[in-house]
Amino acid sequence: MSAGRIEQRFAALKAEGRAALITFITAGDPDEATSFEILRRLPAAGADLIELGVPFSDPMADGPTIEAAGHRALAAGITLQKILTLVRRFREHDGQTPIVLMGYYNPIYSYGVDAFLRDALDAGVDGLIVVDLPPEEDAELCLPAIKAGMRFIRLATPTTDDKRLPAVLAHASGFLYYVAVAGITGTASADAADLQDAIARIRRRTKLPIAVGFGVKEPNQAAAIAEFADGVVVGSAIVGIVAKHLDQTGRALPGLTDEVAAFVQSLAAAMQTSTAKRQTAHA
Amino acid sequence: MTASSLKPAANSLRAAPDAHGHFGIYGGRYVAETLMPLILEVEAAYEAARNDPAFWPEFDGLMTHYVGRPSPLYFAERLTAHLGGAKIYFKREELNHTGSHKVNNCIGQILLARRMGKPRIIAETGAGQHGVATATVAARFDLPCVVYMGAKDIARQQPNVFRMRLLGAEVRAVENGSKSLKDAMNEALRDWVANVHDTFYLIGTVAGPHPYPKMVRDFQSVIGREAKEQILAAEGRLPDSLVACVGGGSNAMGLFHPFLDDEGVKIYAVEAAGKGFHTGHHAAAIAGGRPGVLHGNRTYLLQTADGQIKEADSISAGLDYPGIGPEHAWLHDVGRVDYVLASDKEALEAFQVCSRLEGIIPALESAHAIAFVLREAPKLPKDHVMVVNLSGRGDKDIFTVASALGVKL
Known part of the structure; x- marks a missing residue:
């Protein structure tokens, strides 16, 4: 597999001794135009990688914040096709920042796996995180994606024990996403010491960069995790800012994109302070 | 029922699903990674139970004397x-x-939950029939039970909501989406993902990840x-x-x-x-x-x-x-x-x-x-x-x- 945007970005970050700030936003929330503005401003605000959430009517692994964002976006008319258009427009401005689509399988299955992989790669998507496709269903999308040159980012969780880990790592590419808590997005936060142990355990089995997500809400939490992980994912906290800046009919209030950018800047600034403290456990 | 009665000939329409839970292109295990180890554990526990000579006599005994x-x-x-x-x-x-028929499956699954040592039961319900049956077996086996039910269904099935509460179950209203069965199932899955260590999800129908469609069918057969x-x-x-x-x-x-x-x-x-x-x-x-x-x-x-x-x-x-x-x-x-x-x-x-x-x-x-x-x-x-x-x-x-x-x- 030749190095793509994801590999290049993690290699550059490693050279800087810095962990990646990975920001999640829900595509199309609260509407296409605002969502594009949020997306466009993320790299300048400090996002190293971007996860673009693909809304689904029944997001079983998400908490209320991201579920509500998905429903707002769907109500405003977002579709998978329009999300690919958002990515294509983003790529006109930014050729380097990796974009990973995150969501559930049915919209992709409905689009058609081969057509989706072709169109997504063509639009400039670098990787996929599909919550409801465990290794047991690799033939569906993971293997065709890897063959097409798309990275398939695997989730490891607190329930992924040593016996299970090889199955999870078998076809993992891009980076590994460690789900910090057994639960849904945007709820409980993990204990930093437990996390550190879990990351060390997984690092013995893979050379892939390891990012940590679920329950990371505050800049200081992100900074603490950045001391030992290769990336920190922040999602619900960003999406929650969007929710707070809507009028009663759900339209974006002035200043929404500024607020999101300011929060992302605060995350990036906090994580800068961890750079010096980063352990060199991963050679 | 005996273990051998569950083994049809290979060319039989009764032989599905395959080892991965596929009925033709249908079925499978499309769940979050957090749940996957537990799903595999449920499958292994069910396979062990259905082949255990001691499992079916207990099931049959409850069918006769408790279910009628x-x-x-x-x-x-x-x-x-x-x-x-x-x-x-x-x-x-x-x-x-x-x-209703729902109790047949609930008896089978609560025996499995007990074998697996899971002390907490969750379920989804639409009409409330499965919720009542789950609350019933949870009471009978002295296990705490949470039933997720769409707010719309709670409104139209009040008698069953009251029954579940009488039986000691906690009924949680689901206000998301269409506020009916599919949303109750989403919420039950969210509960399960957050409580995998101690919780058994007692699914009420022949759906969900493998082995549920097969297991529920076997109990209902x-x-x-x-x-x-x-x-x-x-x-x-x-x-x-x-x-x-x-x-x-x-x-x-x-x-x-x-x-x-x-x-x-x-x-x-x-x-x-x-x-x-x-x-x-x-x-x-x-x-x-x-x-x-x-x-x-x-x-x-x-x-x-x-x-x-x-x-x-x-x-x-x-x-x-x-x-x-x-x-x-x-x-x-x-x-x-x-x-x-x-x-x-x-x-x-x-x-x-x-x-x-x-x-x-x-x-x-x-x-x-x-x-x-x-x-x-x-x-x-x-x-x-x-x-x-x-x-x-x-x-x-x-x-x-x-x-x-x-x-x-």
Whole structure:
């Protein structure tokens, strides 16, 4: 597999001794135009990688914040096709920042796996995180994606024990996403010491960069995790800012994109302070 | 039941699913990684249990002494005379403890939860029949129980909500989405993912990730095995047709499965056509859906062109689900089962006809099966033997029916 945007970005970050700030936003929330503005401003605000959430009517692994964002976006008319258009427009401005689509399988299955992989790669998507496709269903999308040159980012969780880990790592590419808590997005936060142990355990089995997500809400939490992980994912906290800046009919209030950018800047600034403290456990 | 009775020949329609839980292209295990180790644990525990000589005697004992099985196969003489065609038998699942077929599966799964040492039970419910059955077995086995139920269903199934609370279960209202069965299932999955270490998810229908569709079917197959023996005793031969309603499809799979290899037996599954199939407001996943992935399995789903799941619509809370069990999807594709329709209006009519002619108030779910009988039996010869699954009793539905008929209670 030749190095793509994801590999290049993690290699550059490693050279800087810095962990990646990975920001999640829900595509199309609260509407296409605002969502594009949020997306466009993320790299300048400090996002190293971007996860673009693909809304689904029944997001079983998400908490209320991201579920509500998905429903707002769907109500405003977002579709998978329009999300690919958002990515294509983003790529006109930014050729380097990796974009990973995150969501559930049915919209992709409905689009058609081969057509989706072709169109997504063509639009400039670098990787996929599909919550409801465990290794047991690799033939569906993971293997065709890897063959097409798309990275398939695997989730490891607190329930992924040593016996299970090889199955999870078998076809993992891009980076590994460690789900910090057994639960849904945007709820409980993990204990930093437990996390550190879990990351060390997984690092013995893979050379892939390891990012940590679920329950990371505050800049200081992100900074603490950045001391030992290769990336920190922040999602619900960003999406929650969007929710707070809507009028009663759900339209974006002035200043929404500024607020999101300011929060992302605060995350990036906090994580800068961890750079010096980063352990060199991963050679 | 014995372990060997669960092993059909390899070329049999009863041999599915394969080791990965696939019925043709349907089924599978489409769940979050957090759940996957537990799903594999449930599968291993179920395989061990079904092959354990000690498991089935305990199951059978509870079926006899707690549930009240076998349920009768009853010749519906007045309905038969009224329709003037096929000879109609009811499989009386509504006489089970808790008033529906749901308890068969709950007994099986609670025994499994106990074997696995899981001290907490969760469930989803639509009409409340599965919730009541789960609350019942949780009380009987002294395990705490949380039942997720859509807010819309809580409003229309008050008697069952009260029953569950009397039985000691906590009923949690689900306010998301369509506030009915699919949203209750989403919420139960969210609970499970956050409590994998101590919680057993007692799924109420033949859907969800493998091994649930197979396991629930196996527990419900007691319906078909009994019906087969009973009709042979009553008529000296197999029936000409079977009829059952389908939402997720557990009562139907339970009746159908033991007959799948009996080629002469026609099988009809009745989907809810809601306000009328042509209106788009229905719950007919086979008639109006296409294959997709939801709640852990691939099956027929009501969905938009963009793969978003649509809300189902039926007067019957138990059928108000945009999908159907994966084995049904496969049986439809291979042509073994005919999936047909009955509307809210037809079900309401059947509800009243059955009550007056047979002195049996059927559940609105089961009334969909009877609606098909009202339509088809008159066209059939008098020697046509038809077995209809009377899957539940209708006491829970009297408020809904009264309201639909414009009666104030």
